[in-house]
Structures are given as C-alpha cells and as structure tokens.
Amino acid sequence: MSVTTHTPSPALPPPSRLMAGGPLGWVKANLLNGVFNSMITLLLAYLLVRYTISFVDWAFLNAIWQVPNDRFGRADTSSCRDIKGIGACWAVITEKHRFILFGTYPYEEHWRPAIVCVLFIALYIVSAMRRFWRKELVLVWAVTLTAIGLLMWGGVFGLSYVPQERWGGLPITLILATFGLAFAFPLAIMVALGRRSRLPAIKALCVVYVELIRGVPLISLLFMASVMFPLFLPEGLNIDKLLRAQVAIILFAGAYLAEVVRAGLQSLPKGQYEAAEALGLSYWQKTGFIILPQALRLVIPPLVNTFIGFFKDTSLVLIIGIFDLLTAAKTAIIEPQWQGFAVEVYVTVGLIYFIFCFAMSKYSAGLEAELNKHRKR
Amino acid sequence: MNTMSSSGKRGFSVRRLVLGAMGAGLLALTAPAARAQAPAAAPAPAPAPAAGGGSNMIETIRNRGTLICGVSTGLAGFSAPDSQGRWSGFDVDYCRAVAIAIFGTDQNRVRFVATTPQARFTALQSGELDMLARNTTWTLSRDTSLGLDFPATSFYDGQGFMVKRSLGVTSARQLDGATICVQPGTTTEQNLSDWARSNRVTIRPVVIERQEDNVAAYIAGRCDAYTTDASGLAGVRSTQQNPNDHIILPEIISKEPLGPLVRHGDQRFADLVRWVHFGLLAAEEFGITAANVEQAATADQRPEVGRMLGRGGDLGQMLGVDNRWLVNVVKILGNYGEVFSRNLTPLGLQRGPNALWTTPGGLQYAPPFR
Structure with a gap:
C-alpha cells in the first residue's frame, strides 16, 4: 500500500472571461478580434438592425388594427389591402380572435371555453410545482378534467348543451x-x-x-x-x-x-x-x-x-x-x-x-x- | 340508456375514452356507449355501407331533433363560419332549407359537421351525417359504387384556369409546359390530367392540399396557372388586390354538377332533398320571395302556387313534412335566386348556367308541383 499525498493544484484563473474588462472588453475579445470576425460581426449586426427595423415598421408602425364596416355590415378591408406588404393588418386578429381561439363554439357561450383554457393552464402550473407532487394531485386532475368536460359539453346546471362538432380552437x-x-x-x-x-x-x-x-x-x-x-x-x-x-x-x-x-x-x-x-x-x-x-x-x-x-x-x-x-x-x-x-x-x-x-x-x-x-x- | 342522460356526460365520455382505447376489436363493448340518438329501428349488423334499407330517415331526424349536415371545412360562398362561428353559404343554406322543411320555422334544428374531401363520403356512409352539402360533383362512380345518391344539382359548375394577365396567355391550349397548381383528392386533379392527355398538352401539376395555399403559390409565381372550379376561380379573383391582373381562361374543361348527397336506403328522404331544391327554383320562377311568401300563401290565385305553398292539396304530406314546408323555407332563406345572390354574387359569380330555364343558357328547371 503506497501512501498517496494530496497536493493542492495551483489556483486556476476564474473560468469565464465573460466580463473581464466590462461589456466593451467582451465585445472586443469575442466579436471584433481580427479582420474577418469583425466583418462578419458588422454584417450580421447590419442585417439584424435592418430586418428588425422593417419588422417593427410592418408589425407596429404601419399596421392597421381596426377596419370600418361597409354599408352591408361587412368588414371593409380595402385599407388593409392598400398597405399589403408595408404594414400588417392586425384588424384580421381584432375581428377574428374569438373564432381563432374558440372556433364555432356558440358565440354567447365563449366564456366556457375561455374558462377551460384557464383551467388547463392552472392545471399545468399546479402540476409543475414540486410541492404539489402528491397523491392528491391525481384527484385534482380528475376534478379539473371533469369540470372541463362539464363546461365544454354543458347540459347540466343550466348550461346549454354544446355538441362536440361545435368545439374548436x-x-x-x-x-x-x-x-x-x-x-x-x-x-x-x-x-x-x-x-x-x-x-x-x-x-x-x-x-x-x-x-x-x-x-x-x-x-x-x-x-x-x-x-x-x-x-x-x-x-x-x-x-x-x-x-x-x-x-x-x-x-x-x-x-x-x-x-x-x-x-x-x-x-x-x-x-x-x-x-x-x-x-x-x-x-x-x-x-x-x-x-x-x-x-x-x-x-x-x-x-x-x-x-x-x-x-x-x-x-x-x-x-x-x-x-x-x-x-x-x-x-x-x-x-x-x-x-x-x-x-x-x-x-x-x-x-x-x-x-x-x-x-x-x-x-x-x-x-x-x-x-x-x-x-x- | 338512461345512464347517458346529460347529468352523466363526463363519466359517459371517460367510459367511451377507455372503451375506445381498447380498440376496434372490442366492438361488443363499445355498443352500449353508442350515441343515444341511434335509430331504434335500425338493423343492428349493417355490413355494407349502403345498408339501412327501410329506415325512415325523416322520422329518425325528427326524433333526434336535429338534421346533421356535412359541409366543407371552408369554401368562400358555399360554406364557411363567420367571425362569430355561425355557418353561412350556399351549401349551408341547403342544409338549413331541408331542416326547415322538416322542423318548420325553428332555425336551430341543424348541426353542421365540417368534413374534409377525403372523409366526406365515409362520414355519410357510416351514418355520421344525414346529408352532405359540400360542393361535391355528381359522377357516375360516386352515384353507384359509394352507395350514395345525388338528389339534385344545386349548382352547375365547371373547371377552368386562371392565369396572370402578364403571362399573355389567352387560351388553355397555350399552357403547354406550364406548372399548374391543383388540389388533390378531388375530381379537379383527374380532370386536369384527362384534359392534358386528350389535348396533348404537357403540364406539370403542383399538388397542394389547401385552397388558400394553392392560391398563395399561384400568386407567388410558384405556378403559372391555378385550376379549380370556375366558381372558386371567380371567388379567388375577386379577393385579389387587383382582380384585373388575373384572367379566367375561356375553356371550361369539365362538367361539375354540384349538389347535396344522401345515403342509399331511404328514397323518401332523397325525395325531400330533391323537392326542397325544386321548391326553391319554383319559388323563383313564380316570383315568390322571402318578402312576399306569406302574402302569396294566402292570396296568390295561381293554382300551382297554391299547391306549392300548401293552400290546396297535400303535396307536403306526400313528402312526409308539413304542407306549409315551402312557405317556411322561402320565408327564412328566400328563393333560389335570393340564396344565390346572398352567398355567391358577392364573390363575383354570375348566374350563367344556374339561371332558370326561362333565361337563355339557364339550366335550372323544376318539374311541376302537382
């Protein structure tokens, strides 16, 4: 049996040079070291800024959020068509968001699928927390899923019955x-x-x-x-x-x-x-x-x-x-x-x-x- | 079966979920979980899709309280849900018309089921639907081998081509070597290849599933031309930024009689669907509109109008519905012309062959009501 002696290794430098010399120093060391790297950095920065600006222009500055109705009560989207490619027509979301989220579910009853979505998300959050990882969680799931079914189908507690083919979104x-x-x-x-x-x-x-x-x-x-x-x-x-x-x-x-x-x-x-x-x-x-x-x-x-x-x-x-x-x-x-x-x-x-x-x-x-x-x- | 009352909806579905998971082999187990609306008189083992002979569809629908009607998942003018999720369109109005004929003026007696091109026939064959109004072309093979019937042609259509005006093409024969956007799983694709072969035109089809994606591909220049039914082309063209940039070529390469379908087995229901269509036509022919139908029902002196609107004779009872069926239908939906102009005229569609036979070129003709 040989005796091993423990010799401490010399102290290593801090593992990361991330912030040595502050953010500027980091940029210098990582993005602008050498002509080639600098060129790539500048090119990418240019593209990033350019496309960000045009995206912001399209999505926010030139966007249309609402369109008027024509004389038949239908949405008049001509203003949106005029700015096609220049600005986003978020009016389509303003007009259609409830359809996208809830499909053909009866319009007056949309609060029901809305609650269902909230219940689902709450269920996910609760299940994600380790402190709730107990046997009772199964019960919580059973109760929540039952509530979800009741809300979607209805037919009890004064809720009108909604057949499955009308669910959506x-x-x-x-x-x-x-x-x-x-x-x-x-x-x-x-x-x-x-x-x-x-x-x-x-x-x-x-x-x-x-x-x-x-x-x-x-x-x-x-x-x-x-x-x-x-x-x-x-x-x-x-x-x-x-x-x-x-x-x-x-x-x-x-x-x-x-x-x-x-x-x-x-x-x-x-x-x-x-x-x-x-x-x-x-x-x-x-x-x-x-x-x-x-x-x-x-x-x-x-x-x-x-x-x-x-x-x-x-x-x-x-x-x-x-x-x-x-x-x-x-x-x-x-x-x-x-x-x-x-x-x-x-x-x-x-x-x-x-x-x-x-x-x-x-x-x-x-x-x-x-x-x-x-x-x- | 009373365990399936509404109070047990959740448990009921969980049971079905579990049962369903057990797979197709355990049919016997799933039987008690069947829909409550299963017709009591239906013969239990029905090996062929065409079975169900002798069952009374109208009675079944009346007992259930709703007509289940298959529509397209979305085709402008024919069937599409609006911003509030309510279905509207030409095909949708045919569903409503049949429901009104059966149930009277109560508007909420129809359930719309969105069906895809691939699943539509099975859904009807298997009894999931009572009828299908889904811009479906009447062909010999569909009429015979699928076990389905086309009671009427509600819309005469034909396949055409749309190209960009800048292409300089004026006839479909000039499309040799062109790429053409087309939807799969429909007669459209087959018509295109049939036409190309018989006219010795080489085309390269670009097959894209959804209509909007097809249009996007055509607009983006991925295809030189876009082909679908002329009604669809007119709809697409009218919504472009500049409709005049696109032309619809004069050649119509196919006949596409579109109409509602029912299952083989109950001719009386097929009769009803057929005469609902004829009723809409006759109403237009006699100038009866949503506005004047009530008045016509009591005061119009023409004998045929009297029979149609249930003042004399029992034509309605012969169809198995109330004698005032057509009054109710026209009062709510209008006549054929009104249905057409409400749904299809905004797309830029002309009546064309869908005009009444009294107009030159019109094909819509109703047999006499007597």
Missing part, C-alpha cells in the same frame, strides 16, 4: 395534447417495461404494438380512425369524431414515449437492478422505487422533446375536419374580405404555440437541473 388543441399525453405516458411506461419483460407473450405484444404504430405516420392513423373505423361499426352507432382522433393520438404518442422510457431503463447500470433484487424487493417495488425514478429522470430531455412534438402534432387533426387552433386560424381567413391576410394569422397562432412550447422547454430545463443536482458536483 385552443381548447381542442389543449384537450388533444393533455388527454393524449396524460393517457399515453402511463401506457408508455407499461409498454416500455413490457418490452423488457422476460415473459415472451408480453414482450412480443409490446414489440408488435410499438413497431406497428411507429411504422405508420400519425396522419394515417388519424385517417384510419376517422375514415375506416366508422365503416366497421354498425349503422347508427357513431363514436365521437374527437374521441376517435384522441384515441389515435394516445396510441401514437404511447409508442413513441415507450421507446423514450425504454432508453432510460436501458441506460441504468445493471448493478441497480441487482442491488434492488438483493434487497428482496418485488418486481413492482423494484420498478417503482429504484428503477423508474432514475430512468425517468435521465430521459427528461427526450420526453419533453416528444411532448412538444405532440403538442404541435395535434394540428394534424385538420385532415379529419376538427377545428383545432391552427385549423380555426386557417378557416378564419376563408371569408372573401379576409382572404390574403394569412401572415398575420399565422404569426399570431405561431406565437401561441411558441408560448406553450417554450414554457414546456424552460420548465423541463429547470426540472432537469433540479432532479439531477446530485450529478453536478
């Missing part, structure tokens, strides 16, 4: 994404575990499910659900169109998430499994207390990646005539006087999608840092 997107992922995630965990099972039947079933579903595009599944499936049902028996799409999305998301979860399971060192077994834990105890918490923690980035992807994939339901947020936005510009203002509408809808996706992405970054603290030493 943001609530549809949130319903499809939330229910889709909430049901797909447990399914995915089961399938991922099943795929690593030693029981051949279960394993084969899970492999077939994942490979079958992953082998076809989501759009064809939606198509199957909406076009083929009803033909197999007896006449007069109709399963709701939204429900069929929802099931297709759950099955599809389940297959993808299962592979993500399986990646996490496989990345755990074998010692973890063996140690858990050595403790005498049953399969479910081992999985629930040792394996899954570590595995899921590892796969947060790809999980969120899939979540974000699916949030946006819900817009594919346009193929079966459901007015989700994007379809409602596209439909809003079909009226002749509003045709041609697609850019404004797409920018607005893009912003809504971005807010949701960016929030998910920021939250996952925070969660990842929080849960993996023990790795960063």
Whole structure:
C-alpha cells in the first residue's frame, strides 16, 4: 500500500472571461478580434438592425388594427389591402380572435371555453410545482378534467348543451395534447417495461404494438380512425369524431414515449437492478422505487422533446375536419374580405404555440437541473 | 340508456375514452356507449355501407331533433363560419332549407359537421351525417359504387384556369409546359390530367392540399396557372388586390354538377332533398320571395302556387313534412335566386348556367308541383 499525498493544484484563473474588462472588453475579445470576425460581426449586426427595423415598421408602425364596416355590415378591408406588404393588418386578429381561439363554439357561450383554457393552464402550473407532487394531485386532475368536460359539453346546471362538432380552437388543441399525453405516458411506461419483460407473450405484444404504430405516420392513423373505423361499426352507432382522433393520438404518442422510457431503463447500470433484487424487493417495488425514478429522470430531455412534438402534432387533426387552433386560424381567413391576410394569422397562432412550447422547454430545463443536482458536483 | 342522460356526460365520455382505447376489436363493448340518438329501428349488423334499407330517415331526424349536415371545412360562398362561428353559404343554406322543411320555422334544428374531401363520403356512409352539402360533383362512380345518391344539382359548375394577365396567355391550349397548381383528392386533379392527355398538352401539376395555399403559390409565381372550379376561380379573383391582373381562361374543361348527397336506403328522404331544391327554383320562377311568401300563401290565385305553398292539396304530406314546408323555407332563406345572390354574387359569380330555364343558357328547371 503506497501512501498517496494530496497536493493542492495551483489556483486556476476564474473560468469565464465573460466580463473581464466590462461589456466593451467582451465585445472586443469575442466579436471584433481580427479582420474577418469583425466583418462578419458588422454584417450580421447590419442585417439584424435592418430586418428588425422593417419588422417593427410592418408589425407596429404601419399596421392597421381596426377596419370600418361597409354599408352591408361587412368588414371593409380595402385599407388593409392598400398597405399589403408595408404594414400588417392586425384588424384580421381584432375581428377574428374569438373564432381563432374558440372556433364555432356558440358565440354567447365563449366564456366556457375561455374558462377551460384557464383551467388547463392552472392545471399545468399546479402540476409543475414540486410541492404539489402528491397523491392528491391525481384527484385534482380528475376534478379539473371533469369540470372541463362539464363546461365544454354543458347540459347540466343550466348550461346549454354544446355538441362536440361545435368545439374548436385552443381548447381542442389543449384537450388533444393533455388527454393524449396524460393517457399515453402511463401506457408508455407499461409498454416500455413490457418490452423488457422476460415473459415472451408480453414482450412480443409490446414489440408488435410499438413497431406497428411507429411504422405508420400519425396522419394515417388519424385517417384510419376517422375514415375506416366508422365503416366497421354498425349503422347508427357513431363514436365521437374527437374521441376517435384522441384515441389515435394516445396510441401514437404511447409508442413513441415507450421507446423514450425504454432508453432510460436501458441506460441504468445493471448493478441497480441487482442491488434492488438483493434487497428482496418485488418486481413492482423494484420498478417503482429504484428503477423508474432514475430512468425517468435521465430521459427528461427526450420526453419533453416528444411532448412538444405532440403538442404541435395535434394540428394534424385538420385532415379529419376538427377545428383545432391552427385549423380555426386557417378557416378564419376563408371569408372573401379576409382572404390574403394569412401572415398575420399565422404569426399570431405561431406565437401561441411558441408560448406553450417554450414554457414546456424552460420548465423541463429547470426540472432537469433540479432532479439531477446530485450529478453536478 | 338512461345512464347517458346529460347529468352523466363526463363519466359517459371517460367510459367511451377507455372503451375506445381498447380498440376496434372490442366492438361488443363499445355498443352500449353508442350515441343515444341511434335509430331504434335500425338493423343492428349493417355490413355494407349502403345498408339501412327501410329506415325512415325523416322520422329518425325528427326524433333526434336535429338534421346533421356535412359541409366543407371552408369554401368562400358555399360554406364557411363567420367571425362569430355561425355557418353561412350556399351549401349551408341547403342544409338549413331541408331542416326547415322538416322542423318548420325553428332555425336551430341543424348541426353542421365540417368534413374534409377525403372523409366526406365515409362520414355519410357510416351514418355520421344525414346529408352532405359540400360542393361535391355528381359522377357516375360516386352515384353507384359509394352507395350514395345525388338528389339534385344545386349548382352547375365547371373547371377552368386562371392565369396572370402578364403571362399573355389567352387560351388553355397555350399552357403547354406550364406548372399548374391543383388540389388533390378531388375530381379537379383527374380532370386536369384527362384534359392534358386528350389535348396533348404537357403540364406539370403542383399538388397542394389547401385552397388558400394553392392560391398563395399561384400568386407567388410558384405556378403559372391555378385550376379549380370556375366558381372558386371567380371567388379567388375577386379577393385579389387587383382582380384585373388575373384572367379566367375561356375553356371550361369539365362538367361539375354540384349538389347535396344522401345515403342509399331511404328514397323518401332523397325525395325531400330533391323537392326542397325544386321548391326553391319554383319559388323563383313564380316570383315568390322571402318578402312576399306569406302574402302569396294566402292570396296568390295561381293554382300551382297554391299547391306549392300548401293552400290546396297535400303535396307536403306526400313528402312526409308539413304542407306549409315551402312557405317556411322561402320565408327564412328566400328563393333560389335570393340564396344565390346572398352567398355567391358577392364573390363575383354570375348566374350563367344556374339561371332558370326561362333565361337563355339557364339550366335550372323544376318539374311541376302537382
């Protein structure tokens, strides 16, 4: 046994030269070092300023926020058409925002889908806080989702009944994404575990499910659900169109998430499994207390990646005539006087999608840092 | 079935969700979750889409309380939701007209279901819809092999081309080598290739799913020409910054009789849809409008008008509806001409072949009401 002596390494310089010499010094050191770099910096700065200015001009300074009605009570968009390309016609949003957000839901009842959206967001926020991660959260979800269903359908407590085909806009997107992922995630965990099972039947079933579903595009599944499936049902028996799409999305998301979860399971060192077994834990105890918490923690980035992807994939339901947020936005510009203002509408809808996706992405970054603290030493 | 009363809506849907997740194989399980409106008399196993023979659609619709009508997800002038989410348009008015004929003056007796070109026929075949009014072309194969019927032609259309005036093209035959924007999944695409082949014109189709995207591609110069039904072209042209920059070429390369569809199986419902159309035409022919229909119903001395409007005979009862059905329809929606000018004239569409037969070139003709 040799004796190791500890010699402290010499003190390193501060890791970052970020602020050495203040912001100016940083610019000098990083952006303007050498002729070539300086030229690129200047060129990019020029382009940035130029396009920012024209964007501000288009989006704010030259924009039209409201248009008058003509003598038939229809919007007169000629002023918007005159400034096309120079200024944005936000009047289309002013006029159509309620349609984009809530689709063909009865106009006087728009407060109901509005509350639904608020409930969804509140649900996300509550679920995101670690201090609420308790068993009661399941109850909160059940209650909130029931309330959402009651509000959307109505028919009780003096609310008028609104059939599903009149729902639309943001609530549809949130319903499809939330229910889709909430049901797909447990399914995915089961399938991922099943795929690593030693029981051949279960394993084969899970492999077939994942490979079958992953082998076809989501759009064809939606198509199957909406076009083929009803033909197999007896006449007069109709399963709701939204429900069929929802099931297709759950099955599809389940297959993808299962592979993500399986990646996490496989990345755990074998010692973890063996140690858990050595403790005498049953399969479910081992999985629930040792394996899954570590595995899921590892796969947060790809999980969120899939979540974000699916949030946006819900817009594919346009193929079966459901007015989700994007379809409602596209439909809003079909009226002749509003045709041609697609850019404004797409920018607005893009912003809504971005807010949701960016929030998910920021939250996952925070969660990842929080849960993996023990790795960063 | 009383568990499905409105108080249990949520639980009901969750159950359906779970059941649905169990997949198509467990049909037997999903059966109790069927819509409450399932016609009680409908024969349970219906292997072919054309089944349902003998079922009384009008009675089914009346019991349900609403007519379920499939419309386009959005086509200016024919069916589109307005800023408040209310459907309006030419096809939408046909749905409303049938609903009014069945239910009388109550306006909210129709549910509009937005359907895509690909899903529209299945939705009707499977019984999800009662009728489809979705600018659909009447063709032999659709009429026969799909198990559907076209009771009437509500709008005579034809496929045309629009090009930019600056291109200097005056005839479609000059489009040799041109790129042409076209929508997939419709007869439009097939007509285009049929026409190109028979006229030995080489064209390069650019297939884009949505009409607005097609138009955007055409405007941006991605395609030399845009082809769709002439009604659609007129609509697109009228909303351009400068409509005179675009011309619609004189060639009409196809016949596109558009009309409502119903499922095979109940001819009485098809009769009703057909005669609602004829009723709108006849009302225009006899000069009966939304404004004067009430007065005509009591005072007009012409015998045919009297029969039409339910003062003499029971033509309405023969159709299975109230004798005053046409009075109600015209009072709310107007006659064919009024429906046309409310929905399609703002797009810049002329009556053309859709004028009454009494006008030269007009094709719209109603058989006698007797």
